Amino acid sequence: MTKRFGDTIAVNDLSFAVNEGELVALLGPSGGGKTTVLRLIAGLETPTSGDIFIRGHRVNDLPVQKRNIGFVFQSYALFKNMTVYRNIAFGLRVKKWKRRAARERVEELMQLFGLEQLGHRYPHQLSGGQRQRVAIARALAPKPDVLLLDEPFGAVDAKIRQELREWLVRLHHQFNVTTLFVTHDQEEAMEVASRIGILNCGRLEQVGSPQEVYEQPANEFVARFIGVMNVIELEVRNGMACLDQIAFPAPGYKDGDKVRVGFRPYNVRVSPSTDEYRCQAVIRHTYFLGIMMRLDLELPSGARVCARLTKEDYKRLGLATGMRVSFQIAEHKILGAAQNSNAHTAAGSGCTHGER
Amino acid sequence: MRSAERHFSALPGFRFTLGYTMFYLGVIVVIPMAALALKALELSPGEFFRLVSTPRAIAALQLTFGASFVAAFVNAVFGTLLAWVLVRYEFPGRRWVDALVDFPFALPTAVAGLTLASLFAENGWLGRFLVPLGFHGAFTRAGVVIALTFVGLPFMVRTLQPMLENFERDVEEAAAILGASRLRTFLTIIAPTLLPGVLTGFTLAFARAVGEYGSIVFISGNLPFRTEIAPFLVVIRLEEYDYNGATAIAVVLLVVSFLILAGINKLQLWANRFNR
The missing domain is CATH 3.40.50.300 (P-loop containing nucleotide triphosphate hydrolases)
Known part of the structure; x- marks a missing residue:
């Protein structure tokens, strides 16, 4: 109707x-x-x-x-x-x-x-x-x-x-x-x-x-509306959308296209050892959300990624603000081609829905 | 009475403001009323009764209270309707109509009386059509009611408007969803909710009508026993240097008004029971 x-x-x-x-x-x-x-x-x-x-x-x-x-x-x-x-x-x-x-x-x-x-x-x-x-x-x-x-x-x-x-x-x-x-x-x-x-x-x-x-x-x-999601705009090269060291396959897109990639913060795996995962970052902020912790990671390119892990994991891994870490993204989704009107660039994106 | 000393207050000093209030009320209201009462006390009860029970005085008092009541009632019905239309509907010229409502406030009542009298006179714009139909608006009791309705209208409308603006439309919709017809919604929900406001407007319009003088003098013709109102009779007595007669009638006006207003106030407390 x-x-x-x-x-x-x-x-x-x-x-x-x-x-x-x-x-x-x-x-x-x-x-x-x-x-x-x-x-x-x-x-x-x-x-x-x-x-x-x-x-x-x-x-x-x-x-x-x-x-x-x-x-x-x-x-x-x-x-x-x-x-x-x-x-x-x-x-x-x-x-x-x-x-x-x-x-x-x-x-x-x-x-x-x-x-x-x-x-x-x-x-x-x-x-x-x-x-x-x-x-x-x-x-x-x-x-x-x-x-x-x-x-x-x-x-x-x-x-x-x-x-x-x-x-x-x-x-x-x-x-x-x-x-x-x-x-x-x-x-x-x-x-x-x-x-x-x-x-x-x-x-x-x-x-x-x-x-x-x-x-x-x-x-x-x-x-974006349900839960928290990282949305990053990336350029496609050789059929892959690349975020520093991480490459997301982007089938159906030509080289030079810009695509939007989304992933949930809890799908970001963080390690205190800089060579465990392929991607490097620095913890810029940590937020205490009850049983969960939220980390804002800054990549060498300046891009920001939001990660979530339990307080136990955070303690066990010995993470802290300012630390150099490595990370990977366990699960992601290609959301579609970037809209030109929307000026989301890799550098400017991060958590789209601030939780609480 | 509670002192407001410990709380922050925008106006300084509870004592000062209360003192000022008392002084102001004293000068403006209490002293004139007391003077009237004292003057009346100079009369013996028998004398007082004789002065107010002359057929002419009784006729004048009956007309004043009767016509005021009818006028306030007419305003209660049509003023409510007018307020409803002004609040609920958006139509071209609404602001003009809204401004017109204040006219009776601003217009000198003598001017209003003169205008109404000439309108309803046999050769007036309205009288021309109404008199052949048997309706005499000028120099009759109906004329008194018309003039009192005119001066009382803004009290009704201006009292109800803010109440209607606060009346949520959801409430009507909720009643409809529960199956209630428009009539039922009006009778069981809208009318009882508005009743306290209607009573307040009624009281104000009524009080205004009892004290009205200027417009009536011109439209009623002031025929003793027929169209003479009590305030006019007071003036006649004063012009005759009959101060006792004037005082006695004034006191009756005052006391009866007071009793009626107290009665309406009781009714209002009942009507407003759900807001306390």
Whole structure:
């Protein structure tokens, strides 16, 4: 499906399917069209072209009210003139549930969500995490076919985020409702979702399991967006792209072409002995990232490469800032021909996604 | 009352600012009110009652409070609508319409009264069409309501605008996704959320209307028992050098206004329960 707002294309020829009971993340930078996709599914926007199916039924012409969707807004959008209880019960009242059935459903949800004591509170008397739970409970109460979550953890602080992620996974197991959630946090998507769709500029770049998108990124955007990657631009000579002493085979490229080569920092092997591997470098910086260490290596040509290893390995090898080392790259990927507009040269490149 | 000494504050000195506030309120509000009350105390209860229970005084007070209430109510409905349109929709000339709302604030009320009276008079631009239909806008009670609605409008709109701007559209969308119709969303979510603001606007418009004098004098015709408002009767009494009569009516205006405002305030506390 496609959605245009005037001249801007918010969603461009997007097509994907979510299986019954699946938990799928839509991941991408802000302004990538993620929220628009959710709004299209919910019926808050009308697609410029294309169709939307829920459980095999085309819902394009179905008004918002009839789509039986649960939607959790980034801002939660709680009804602030209603208590927690009445917020959760709202959808049930509208759908004319029997009084007793509705009360049981609301009480069940409040218990599951740890809101039993808060039934009489108003939204402004709740913490951010509590509000979010009320928003999800409200969306789940009428037993929707699909649950859509827009940046569900965007507004809470880092520590609560972690708890909420685990909670969301448990919740999904319990209710088994087909869930699509939007996030710009790749870690969050990797941890929570069974499949991830990566969205950029309204285009779906890749859909796959967390492992697939991490290990076999479909293109450079995905590779850079998921995890950390070194991207270096190299010139091809004799069918090889050479980074100092390391030569990457570049089949299909002519001599003189420039290609972009990507490799993950954990695929860089570092040795304190300068002749163990073929490539020489100096450790310019070391960063402490908890159990991992990140090293910035400077090559004799001036190029920079980012490496990652565990703290144990770092100690065992006796590495330190300023040391001369040798290294090799265990695994790499030719990302494609260099774009002229992009002025990445071997000297200027390095880690494209600074981690934390 | 809590001293603010230990906290950083942009204005210097809690004592100084509080002292100044008290002095200011005293000079501007308390002393004139007290003078009025003291003057009224010179009257014996019997005398006071006789002065305010003359049929003419009762008719004037009824008209003042009745017309003010109706005008504030009309503004509550249409002012809310106007504020909604101004906040929610983008249309050519929106800024002009927005500026027009302040007109009744700026226009001298006597000018407003004169203009309205000539518009609704039998040969006026509007009266020409309305009078044959049986609607007399000038020199009638309806004219009083029209003038009071005019002066009260900006209070309603300006009170509600910021509230509506804070009202997230997500909330309406959330209700729709849960299956609620527009009407239901309006009745169960939008209206209760806006009610405290509407009540505040109502209070301001009402208070303004009770005290209004300039515009009414011209549009109502000031017929005793029919279109004479209480503030005008006060002026008549003063011109007759009947200070006691003037004071008694003024005190009733003051006390009744105070009671009504206190009542609305209670209602407002209830309407705003979800924000406390």
